[in-house]
Every structure is written in C-alpha cells, then in structure tokens.
Amino acid sequence: MLVAATENISLKRSYALVEAKRVSNLLKSESKENIIELTKNFNWKIKSIKDRIGSLTYDFALHFTDFLKNAAIFREKEWKLINQVLVNGEVFLTKNRITRLLEEEVRRHIEDKLSIKVGSLPQKLMNHVEQLNLLFNEKRGKTSFEDFPKEVDITAFPPCLKSLYDATASGQRVSHIGRFALTSFLINIGMSVEHVVDLLRSFSDFNERMTRYQVEHIAGKRGSRTKYIPPRCDTLRTHGICPEMNEICRTISHPLPYYRRKLRAVKAEVPS
Numbered sequence: 543m544l545v546a547a548t549e550n551i552s553l554k555r556s557y558a559l560v561e562a563k564r565v566s567n568l569l570k571s572e573s574k575e576n577i578i579e580l581t582k583n584f585n586w587k588i589k590s591i592k593d594r595i596g597s598l599t600y601d602f603a604l605h606f607t608d609f610l611k612n613a614a615i616f617r618e619k620e621w622k623l624i625n626q627v628l629v630n631g632e633v634f635l636t637k638n639r640i641t642r643l644l645e646e647e648v649r650r651h652i653e654d655k656l657s658i659k660v661g662s663l664p665q666k667l668m669n670h671v672e673q674l675n676l677l678f679n680e681k682r683g684k685t686s687f688e689d690f691p692k693e694v695d696i697t698a699f700p701p702c703l704k705s706l707y708d709a710t711a712s713g714q715r716v717s718h719i720g721r722f723a724l725t726s727f728l729i730n731i732g733m734s735v736e737h738v739v740d741l742l743r744s745f746s747d748f749n750e751r752m753t754r755y756q757v758e759h760i761a762g763k764r765g766s767r768t769k770y771i772p773p774r775c776d777t778l779r780t781h782g783i784c785p786e787m788n789e790i791c792r793t794i795s796h797p798l799p800y801y802r803r804k805l806r807a808v809k810a811e812v813p814s
C-alpha cells in the first residue's frame with residue numbers, strides 16, 4: 543500500500559522486481575510439486591516430466607503460450623521459442639528456467655497490484671510514503687529534496703505555500719495542518735530553525751518555547767530525529783490549502799518538486 547501510494551512508477555517497478563527475484567530465489571529450493579502448485583495462481587498449463595535430451599534433464603513441460611507470455615521480453619537467444627525443445631505444443635524446461643519464468647509472472651502480478659489508486663492516507667503514513675520516495679531518489683543518485691540553494695526564494699513558492707507564508711507573516715489565523723505544511727516546507731528548502739521561529743512569532747498564540755520545540759521536531763533535531771516533509775498536494779487539497787493550481791502544479795504532486803522546478807525556470811529566465 544505504501545509503495546502504491548508513492549505514485550512513483552520507477553519505485554513500483556523496482557519494488558516488484560526485487561520481490562519477484564526474492565520469490566524466484568526461494569523457489570530454487572522448493573520441490574517440483576510446490577512449484578506446480580504455485581503456477582496454479584497464474585493458470586499455467588504445466589506438468590512434471592523427467593526427460594533427458596543431450597546433456598540436459600528437463601523437469602517441466604509448459605504450454606508454449608504460457609512460455610511466450612513470460613519469455614517474450616527476454617532478449618537472449620536462448621529464450622527464443624525456436625531454440626526450445628518443443629513437443630506437441632509444450633516447451634521442455636529445467637527447474638532453473640521455470641523459476642526464471644515464474645519470476646517474470648510474479649513481477650507483472652505485483653506491478654499490476656501496485657497500479658491501484660490509494661488516494662489520500664493519514665499524514666503519519668504519508669510521511670512514510672514521502673520518505674520512501676526520498677530514499678528511492680537518493681539511492682538512484684537523483685538530487686534529493688535537501689539539495690536546494692542556500693537562499694530561500696519566495697517567488698518560487700507554490701501558490702499554496704505562498705498564501706500560507708503571507709498569512710503567517712501578517713499574523714492571520716492559519717490551521718494546524720497549514721502551520722505544519724509551511725514549517726516543514728521552509729525547513730526542507732533550507733530555512734534555518736531560527737528564521738522559521740521568527741516568522742511564526744506573528745501568531746497571536748505564539749509561545750517561544752513550544753514553537754521552537756515543534757520546529758526543531760519537524761526539522762529532525764528532536765525525538766525520533768526524523769525530518770518531516772510537507773504533505774502532498776492531494777492532502778493539502780483535501781484540507782482546502784490549495785488556492786489555485788497553475789501550470790507547474792499540473793505537473794507535480796508535491797510542493798517540494800514545484801519549488802525545485804520553479805527555481806530552475808527562474809534561473810533560466812535570468813540573463814547571464
């Protein structure tokens with residue numbers, strides 16, 4: 543559910559692949575009967591055989607349509623149908639090859655399951671979802687949310703955060719989720735705890751000690767040491783914190799990528 547909620551196609555693909563590889567590794571130590579049992583989930587037409595042809599002993603006979611369904615994406619010549627032992631519409635296969643085909647079947651099965659639309663989850667879970675996205679992008683060598691320029695550029699704020707920022711700076715009332723979104727956004731784009739606390743000073747219910755504690759907590763300097771990320775656009779929309787969507791908004795699902803994209807656009811506009 544968490545992976546599906548990331549709406550990150552590359553992450554979903556990687557997750558499905560890793561799970562499928564794990565399954566195929568486990569299958570290597572399973573009996574032929576158990577493997578056949580598993581293939582029933584995918585309606586494979588398969589039977590157990592014991593046939594030695596040349597130097598190879600074949601353990602399974604699989605209907606060629608099930609073979610093609612899974613082997614079609616393999617590029618190696620050894621997987622072409624023309625290079626198989628084909629008897630009465632059945633491809634003779636070793637246990638290793640059957641587990642490889644099953645790996646592909648499992649991969650597609652998991653990918654299909656991950657294509658569901660999860661919708662909005664509670665904020666606590668969405669934090670995990672965002673952490674997954676963040677970690678995945680970092681592992682892939684992409685720039686992380688933390689690589690923002692040192693100077694905060696208010697002109698690159700998305701409409702939602704700009705209006706929260708303006709409301710806060712002028713001492714207007716801002717909801718709890720609005721305060722959380724603004725604080726976590728500012729911290730993630732590089733504003734110091736000190737600056738954020740100063741900004742929040744304009745609230746009529748401002749309490750220096752409490753505010754500092756909360757900001758430091760969001761910045762990952764207290765408690766679990768987890769740095770919080772602002773909620774995604776759909777969560778902000780649900781809470782009525784999405785005043786207007788512009789062109790960039792239509793290409794992103796989170797305020798942080800908005801900021802990064804807008805910064806790039808602003809930079810491109812400035813003549814060198």
Ligand code: SF4
Nearest residue numbers: 700702775778784791
């Ligand atoms: S679409 Fe997202 S980034 Fe744009 S205003 Fe709405 S919540 Fe903010």
